[in-house]
Amino acid sequence: IEVDEFDLVVFGGTGDLAHRKLLPALYHRDLDRQLPAGARIVVTARRRYADADYRDWAAAALGEHVADLDEAALKRFLARIRYVPLDVDAGTGWSELAAVLEERPDVVRVFYLAVAPDFFGPICEGIGGEGLVNATTRVVIEKPIGKDGASARALNATIGAVFDEHQIFRIDHYLGKETVQNLMALRFANALFEPLWNAAHVDHVQITVAESLGVGGRAGYYDAAGALRDMVQNHLLQLLCLAAMEPPESMDADSVRDEKLKVLKALAPITGDSVDRLTVRGQYRAGASAGGAVPGYLEELGRDDSRTETFVALKVQIANWRWAGVPFYLRTGKRLATRVSEIVVQFRPIPHSIFDPEAGPIAANRLILRLQPDEGVTMQVMIKDPGPGGMRLRQVPLDMSFAEAFKVRNPDAYERLLMDVIRGNQTLFMRRDEVDAAWSWIDPILDAWAAGAGHPKPYTSGTWGPSAAIALIERDGRTWAEDG
Ligand code: NAD
Incomplete structure (x- = not known):
């Protein structure tokens, strides 16, 4: 069954997690026709890629991790991808990202933080600062959530300053x-x-x-x-x-x-x-x-x-x-x-x-x-x-x-969990x-x-x-x- 229209923003889209897990999971959901026609995957990372460069990179990643790639499905999937260079340290790229997202203000908007946890705070602040949070916005964070109780509380407080608890998806792929x-x-x-x-x-x-x-x-x-x-x-x-x-x-x-x-x-x-x-x-x-x-x-x-x-x-x-x-x-x-x-x-x-x-x-x-x-x-x-x-x-x-x-x-676990995020179902988070x-x-x-x-x-x-x-x-x- 198709999920609602969405824009999924992946921070750290050139990293290992995106390469091995996120892109293959999204491709498979697309292959099974679960992604609606307009669904977009907006990738950001530091590298200064054009859309086409990133699509090539993504195609290579999929070639490596997906058996029997379907050419038509691959083409449809790649066409969903937009790439926005964004450097969290330098604070550049935010207005470009905001412009892309503002093309579709009414769809489910998911931010997936596939970056080192040191970036969680600055990214959440950037998202909040650009006014990118609306009623259907969700954020996904990966482990590790802290290195002890005190650092986990601090991290959760940082994220909680921008997102409500019902918008926060702490993923445990198990x-x-x-x-x-x-x-x-x-x-x-x-x-x-x-x-x-x-x-x-x-x-x-x-x-x-x-x-x-x-x-x-x-x-x-x-x-x-x-x-x-x-x-x-x-x-x-x-x-x-x-x-x-x-x-x-x-x-x-x-x-x-x-x-x-x-x-x-x-x-x-x-x-x-x-x-x-x-x-x-x-x-x-x-x-x-x-x-x-x-x-x-x-x-x-x-x-x-x-x-x-x-x-x-x-x-x-x-x-x-x-x-x-x-x-x-x-x-x-x-x-x-x-x-x-x-x-x-x-x-x-x-x-x-x-x-x-x-x-x-x-x-x-x-x-x-x-x-x-x-x-x-x-x-x-x-x-x-x-x-x-x-x-x-x-x-x-x-x-x-x-x-x-x-x-x-x-x-793969990520297929199920990503669709749960888009549906807004937090049971497994x-x-x-x-x-x-x-x-x-x-x-x-x-x-x-x-x-x-x-x-x-x-x-x-x-x-x-x-x-x-x-x-x-x-x-x-x-x-x-x-x-x-
Ligand atoms: P990675 O080092 O492979 O990728 C990091 C990404 O962050 C890259 O895309 C890079 O461009 C981006 N980045 C680095 N500096 C940046 C900056 N200044 N501005 C913008 N982007 C910047 O890391 P990974 O292995 O993909 O892991 C990402 C997150 O997922 C981490 O929190 C990690 O703990 C977690 N995680 C990863 C795995 C895994 O299998 N790789 C599994 C579980 C959890």
Whole structure:
């Protein structure tokens, strides 16, 4: 279904995000005829391109990232693009941008800030100063939203001085993934799971976001962040919220976000002495990955004094009625054994077995929601092994791979999220108070790490992180679902 007429302004339109994600996402939505006839993409960046130069650049980007480009669709898509050189530091280009936008004062107007966060303030001020905000204006910002609670509050205040909260879309692309939305469909469109979705029936939950790549050329940026800020504060906590929240009244944005906020507020604080017990930091060393030998983090950074973590594992408790006593084990890192992201809900064992010991062990049920590399859902159940050989039990996966089940191209998260912005639907975007609550929980961990003398534990590239992360869960008599 077509969305409303819009002008989408991309700041930082020559950057990596625009190149790899935004342009391909918009092309696909256009290919599927979701963009109305007059929809425009107004790109700004520092480079002094003419429209035609940028269109060439965009065509090359699409050629690189889209399989089977359709020539007619490409032509239609490129014709939507306007380019306005705009230098935020120098303050040039604003009146040219205003002139382009004033050609269509009545359409939905979206500003996408695909630039470093230092520019968010000046860009918002520029937008406000030029009088470019109207009733249907929206602004999209990318992570990182701050490097701690104080800087996030300052950033949100800067943006909030120009835009109302209902106009601000804080994007977390994990929330646009099919599986993540499927988590809500599974939980709230089936009678099967929700009665079991609590401490009485769930033993624990694991959330893993494992990358096989290292930081490569982005070491400079990454070193100021680290895995806790870069991945846990946003993506992993958002996944945890969706897995743990109470049923919202509806899919309405504030209903969903109210419930997520309650989860964030119920997170048991990890502070002071408990930081060492409940968190594990790691930093990769040289090792081997699929492509051969790879250097360590410090070599890539070119300094040997960095205490930045490229891996973190945490044992998290949610102090509320539903989840008391059920640990949520979170881990994420770079240069791990494989690229996989999943949420694993481990149910409790059956209370009593009626079967002979020869029937074999009875594994507890497990629901696995896979976000990467292939999205899908698996439910592990026990069955009788077929055949006349008596009662032998076996664990089998009830598997639903979306790619196989639906035979459709799996849309990228940005496609869904960009269309939600144009529709004005904030359900899958973070509200300001969620960002604050997440930082309030993260800050004490960062403080304790900064105050302590310890360094992250080294781990060899291509493994599952430091052995302390394995001990973190095994101390509790449990194991990581995926550990090579
Ligand atoms: P990038 O460095 O590749 O691109 C930066 C863009 O900013 C370029 O288009 C550049 O022209 C523009 N720019 C720089 N200085 C400017 C100035 N003075 N005036 C106007 N424009 C200027 O960055 P990126 O990787 O595309 O990331 C953009 C934002 O998205 C960042 O906030 C980043 O943290 C976030 N982000 C990126 C990714 C990703 O996959 N690349 C993922 C998540 C979040």
